[in-house]
Amino acid sequence: MLLASDNPHILYGxxxxxxxxxxxxxxxxxxxxxxxxxxxxxxxxxxxxDRVEEDERERLRATVAELSGPAAVISAEHGRIDPExxxxxxxxxxxxxxxxxxxxxxxxxxxxxxxxxECDGHGHADHLHAAYESVDFTADVPMDPRRFMAFLDSRPxxxxxxxxxxxxxAGDGDNSYALHAVGRFLRFAPRxxxxxxxxxxxxxxxxxxxxxxxxxxxxxxxxxxxxxxxxDTERAMWGVLRYVPEPARDGDAEGDAADVQDAAVEA
Numbered sequence: 001m002l003l004a005s006d007n008p009h010i011l012y013g014x015x016x017x018x019x020x021x022x023x024x025x026x027x028x029x030x031x032x033x034x035x036x037x038x039x040x041x042x043x044x045x046x047x048x049x050d051r052v053e054e055d056e057r058e059r060l061r062a063t064v065a066e067l068s069g070p071a072a073v074i075s076a077e078h079g080r081i082d083p084e085x086x087x088x089x090x091x092x093x094x095x096x097x098x099x100x101x102x103x104x105x106x107x108x109x110x111x112x113x114x115x116x117x118e119c120d121g122h123g124h125a126d127h128l129h130a131a132y133e134s135v136d137f138t139a140d141v142p143m144d145p146r147r148f149m150a151f152l153d154s155r156p157x158x159x160x161x162x163x164x165x166x167x168x169x170a171g172d173g174d175n176s177y178a179l180h181a182v183g184r185f186l187r188f189a190p191r192x193x194x195x196x197x198x199x200x201x202x203x204x205x206x207x208x209x210x211x212x213x214x215x216x217x218x219x220x221x222x223x224x225x226x227x228x229x230x231x232d233t234e235r236a237m238w239g240v241l242r243y244v245p246e247p248a249r250d251g252d253a254e255g256d257a258a259d260v261q262d263a264a265v266e267a
Contacts, residue, residue: 012182012185013086013182014042014043014086014160014161014182014183014185015040015041015042015043015183016041016042016043016044016045016086017037017038017041017043017044017045017068018044018045018047018079019034019038019044019045019046019047019060019064020047020048021046021047021048021049021051021052021056021057021060021075022048022051022052023048024060024063024064035067038064038067038068038071039067039068039069041068041071041183042071042072042160042182042183042184042185043071043072043073043074043085043160043183044064044068044071044072044073044074045074045075045076045079045081046060046061046064046073046074046075046076047076047077047078047079048076048077048078049075049076049077050077050078057075061073061075065157069157070155070156070157070158070159070183070184071157071158071160071183072132072157072158072159072160072207072208072209073158073208073209074132074208082132085132085160085206132160132206132207132208133206133207133208133209133210133212134204134205134206135204135205135206135210135212135215135216136202136203136204136205137164137201137202137203137204137205137215137216137219137220138200138201138202138203139167139200139201139219139220139223140198140199140200140201141169141223141224142167142168142169142170142171142199142201142223142224143166143167143168143169143201143222143223143224144222144223144224144225144228144233144236145168145171145233145236145237145239145240146236146239147221147222147223147224148166148168148222148240149239149240150222151218151219151221151222152181152186155181156207156210156211156214156215157209158207158208158209158210159205159206159207159210159215160182160183160206160207160208161181161182161204161205161206161207162179162180162181162203162204162205162206163179163180163181163203163204164178164179164201164202164203164204165177165178165179165200165201165202165203166179166188166201166203167199167200167201168233168237168240169199169224169228169233170224170228170230170233170234171233171234171236171237171240172190172234172237174192174193175190175191175192175193176190176191176192176193176197176199177189177190177191177240178190178191179203186243187243187244187245188240188241188243188244189244189245190244203219
């Protein structure tokens with residue numbers, strides 16, 4: 001339903017499947033379709049792990065990971081996970097916090113808070129945050145479109161979200177590309193570079209059991225050559241542009257409204 005929405009203010013944020021560790025085997029026997037649910041999940045929360053022994057917990061985690069494929073799997077007790085895995089508190093104009101999609105700046109700010117444990121006096125670097133990892137990557141050299149798409153196509157297991165901005169250099173010198181990837185879902189949104197803006201690629205990756213060094217090395221290998229062939233780079237951008245949604249056309253909206261009015265008159 002969300003994926004089919006034409007509302008520009010609605011963006012798919014991932015499919016989360018919650019599994020009861022204490023009742024998993026019995027539930028799976030009664031409802032075999034659970035396997036299909038896990039297969040399409042972007043994030044799996046193995047809940048009530050405090051109610052099973054460690055050996056059983058590891059067996060369940062291995063089974064869930066096998067069924068869910070590349071999805072990130074995190075353990076939880078009493079249904080508690082760090083909400084910042086899904087949402088990030090953003091400040092309203094009056095200073096009150098509200099939930100919203102993670103931004104690159106907010107994620108970096110939160111990482112700094114976790115390192116110093118001094119942003120709000122509570123010390124966010126607790127066991128909830130330890131259930132997942134975040135990796136940030138910044139490059140001042142444009143990314144090669146083919147290499148970057150190959151990286152995205154081969155995302156490792158456990159990598160749940162990627163968010164940020166990509167500079168494709170000669171592929172599109174006028175725009176920076178906002179990237180939103182959740183599980184198997186991928187979308188780019190081009191936006192014009194601001195005058196005087198430093199042209200950077202800035203990404204944050206979030207997942208469970210991910211290899212931070214391997215991810216950073218994989219992205220570093222996506223940097224473009226010093227003097228790439230401009231025509232070839234533009235052709236390579238087709239791999240990116242296929243994930244850019246087509247903008248709604250005013251004529252379509254007017255046509256839809258006219259159809260509704262005509263139908264009302266006929267009725």
